[in-house]
Every structure is written in C-alpha cells, then in structure tokens.
Amino acid sequence: MTGKGLAAALALTTALAAGSAWADVESKDPIKLTLHDWTGQLITTQIMGEVLKKAGYNIEYVQADYIAQFAGLKTGDLHVAMEIWETTGRDAMDEATATGNVENLGETGMQAIEEWWYPTYMKEKCPGLPNWEALKDEACAEAFSTAETAPNGRYLGGPVTWGGYDDERAEALELPFEVVHAGTDAALFAELESAYQRKAPIMLWVYAPHWAPAKYEGEWVEFPAYTKECYEDASWGSNPDAQYDCGKPRGPIWKVAWSGVKEKWPGAHKAIQSFNVNNDEMGAMITEVDLNGKKLEDVVADWISSNENRWSGWIN
Template identity: 30%
Template sequence: MKKLTRNIAVAMSLSLTAVSSPAMAADSSKPIVIPTHNWSSQVVMAYVIGGIFESMGNNVEYVPADTQAVYEAIRNGDVTISHEVWQSTFGASFYNAMQKGGIIDAGTHAAMTLEEMGVPQYVIDDNLCPGLPKWEALANCPEVFATADSGGKGRWLEGPQSWHGNQMPERLAGLGLDDKYMVKFAGSADALWAELESAKKDRRGVITFNWTPNFTDAEGFVFIEFPEYFDGCRVGDGGNGACGSPKGWLKKAANYKFPKTHPAAYTAFSKISFTSTDIGQMAALVDIEKMSHQDAAKKWLSAHEDVWKPFTE
C-alpha cells in the first residue's frame, strides 16, 4: 500500500510539472507565408527573416502582396506576418485589421521611421533653392524642379500611388503650392532611385519621396521641413493636408494563430528588432551593390550572425 501511494504521488508530481512547465511545442510543418512589397529593405528583410525561420527548421513561402491589403490577408490567414509596418503609411490599415480581429501586434523594431519628400544633399550645398530645407522656400524656386513633363511647374516625384493615395497632391493644395508644383507618381521604388541617380550626374534640382531608414542615409538626403504633423491634419482625417509626416514606429504584425502553429518561430519573430543601420545595410546591398534580394539576404545573414542569432535563442 505504501508503494502504491508513493507511485501515485510520483505520478501526480510529474503530471503537475508537465502542466506548470509547458514545453515548447514543435513548429508546424506548414509554411510560414511572408509577403514581399515593392521597396528594397522590405524584400531583403523578408528573405532575412525567412532565412532565420529556415535556420530553425521551418518551411517558408514568399508571396507578392499589396501594401495596404496585406493586413486583411494576414487577418484572414492567407499571409502569416508583416515585418515592416510603417506607422505613417500603413498604421491605419494595420489598426483597422486589428479591430476586426485575427491579427496581432508582434512588437516594434528599434529603428524609428520618417517618410517624407526631400532633396539630395547637393541641392542644399549648391544653394539651388535658397532657404531649403524649410518648405516656404519652395514658393520661390519651382523652376529649379521643373521637368519636361511637369507643364512648367516644379515636380514632386512621389512613390507609387498605392503607398499614400493623394496625400501629396492634397498637401500641395493645403500649402498653397499647387499653382507652382505638381505631383508625379513613380511606378516603383526603383524609379525613385533611378531619378536620384540621374539628377546627381547633372547636379540638378529634384524633389522625391524618400524614407529613413534607407540606403540613402549614407549618401546624404535632406527631408523638407513641412508644418508639423498632428492628428487630424490630413484630408482623410478632416484637415486640409497642410502638414508633414510624423516620425513613427516600425512594427511587426502576425496572424493570431502564428504563436500556436509555430511557437518557436513566433518567439523569434517577436524578438526581432532591427536598427536603422541594419535596415540601411540590407537595402544598400540591392540599391548600391546591385545584388538580388535573395543574395543580399544571404550575405547580410552571413555577415551579421551576432545580430540575428540571439533572436532564436
């Protein structure tokens, strides 16, 4: 009887230990679906994070995805994560999806962000438009930024219209500059970099959309100082659009089932926190060194094991 009692006690003890100290469940063999968008750092980071997941024994798939609709795709389970949620551009879509349920906040990168119109450093150095980077100076020098297709007005080369909609044309109108400037939407991020490179050769005036962190941080790019952003200043929020962009966070999003289906991968993903330097390096491998996104990711992972391996521990 004593032996039986002792055996029961041992069994109960083991059972309680199993309940109170849950072992990490194995990740599912189903692929983790990572979206790719249309700018270099996002695509390289997709393959970097995918490489991290694969180093842990996971399967990964990559799918092209719309930059705004991707949050609905994550919420519905068609895509697993988003690793570059820029506050200014995608914050509203991210939070709208969260309110519906099915998508979770998986943490924030160390890098702070800014998405804004600006000029190459030489435009300031050569004094092509005296008074820049203050926005008021633009009223006095539209001809400096005119192009063959701008109808005599100065041109702002914006990113693809899917990124910000009509935010920049609305800003021009709100600032009273729409009689002197027009907005042209680039087809891709590559078109922005091609225009910057072309303008640099002739040291001519050019205003383009850009962001930080990016590879251009090292080359020198100056963001125009517009009126400070505040909640409600944009047309879509009831304002007249006469404000700049806010500095913001760079978040990660995940489908709500990800922590359950791939607990090890989700834990690593929640730990991932890249700096502006990390992200700029990833983009530079493509935009400066002209590597493919996949090769750039492999090179970055190989050279920076000290950065990413702790995320998997």
C-alpha cells in the same frame, strides 16, 4: 550506387532531416511572409524567413501589395508582414489590429523617415528651404519644374501602392507642385541618380533606412509637424478645409501578423517578436544590393552567417 538508388537515398535523407526539424515545430503548414517592392523589405523578410527555416518551419514567400495585404492578414490567408512603416502604414495597421484579426508584434528596431527630399544644390535656387513655405514661392516652384509641369514644380512620389498622401498634402498646403508617381522603387532612385549627376532640379520621396540619404547631400522638407488630428480633422492646421496639411509621421517600423500565428506557430511568433535590426545595419545591406550589385540572397546569407549568436536567441 545506381542513379535511382542515389536519388532514393537523397530523398530519404532529406525527409529524415525535415522530419527531425519539424519534430520541434507546432505545424508543418507554411508560414506565409509577404514580399513588397523595395529592397529593405525584401531583406528584412528573408532574414526572418531564413531564420525560421533554421528552426524547422515551412516558409512561403508571397508577393503582396503593401496596404492591400491587410485584407489577407485579417483572414489568415497571409501570416506575417515584416515592415509596416509608421510614416505610411499606421492607419491601415491600426484599422486591422482593431478588428482583433491582426496583431502588432512590435518594433523591428528600425526608425522610419519618409518625406519630400531635395539635393542641397537646389537651395541656391530656393534659399528658403528646408521650410516648406519656400515651396509656395512661384520662382522656387519653377526651379523644381520640368517641361511637363512648368511653371509648377514637380514632386516625384513613390509608387501609388506606398500610400503617403502626397497628392493630398500638395493640395492641402496649396503648393504649386504637380505630384508624379514613380512606377517602382528602382525608377525612383534612378531618377535621383540621373538628376544628381547633372545637378538638375529634383524633389522626390526619399526614405530611411536607405542608402540615398548617405550617398547624396540633401535635406528633407520641414513641413508642419505631424499630428493625428492633421490626418483626421480638416479644421486642424493652416488649411481649415483640408486634411493632410502637415508632414508625414516619423517613428518605428513595425512587424504584424495574423492573430492566429500565436496559437498555430507559437515558436515562430516568439521569434518574430524578437527580430531586431537597426537603421545602420539595414542601410549597409541595401547598399550592398542596390549599389554594389550583390545578390539579395547572398547579402541575407552573409548576415545570417555573421549573426548566429544573435538570431539563435530568437528561436531558442
């Protein structure tokens, strides 16, 4: 067969395969899944996307800002966001679902923690930890300082796009700490790795599920427990003039979608609702990518290969 003939045959085979796959789906239009800037979310989203592809759906991955994506989900320009964390995304999610244009598709199976974290070796210099009030002590704050922030302590927050109200929290609780935001997820944990190896001072945003809490010995700061009133009512809490004088909420990581997904792609809607992984699974996959150097696509493919009995139930 000539080169042109072979190419034509391959094209026909591909078209027939696609036609066969699409015969069982409701629309050939691409379902747009959002990608963000941390490894776990990329894994979660690509697992879901690749499973939907196996059901015959046309999938498009779209880079989007974590909070700003809700504008696109409301209009239907974006379709599915696989990780909305109770810790940082609840307000934006509730506002979006209240419009009726965005639907909460339930829990992913993962439970979220995002909070100020420090290595255990720092307790020698700030023995009152993990109680947050220890951070108000000038000597403790100075123990966490850098040349740029001294005598104030330095708190390394996540990228600004993650939200989380860390700047507001430090101000509301009158902590002598300067909040500095890492530019990327990778930069955040590179600083942790460097500081930990040198036993240098560091206080930073650490989240779970992630490999860091398993690899490094440390603790999350225990702030006053989150309540909705803390975020909405300045009179609540220790500072009667400020909101956010408490810790971050903890709880599920949610899946959300444009409300039109249910009507346009009902099979995909059911599959996304069924998606479920746990913290241990996700932590292990993130470790493979971030620490062991495996390609993210290969880690996703390994999970797909090892869990066919599980994900096939999502799409059947």
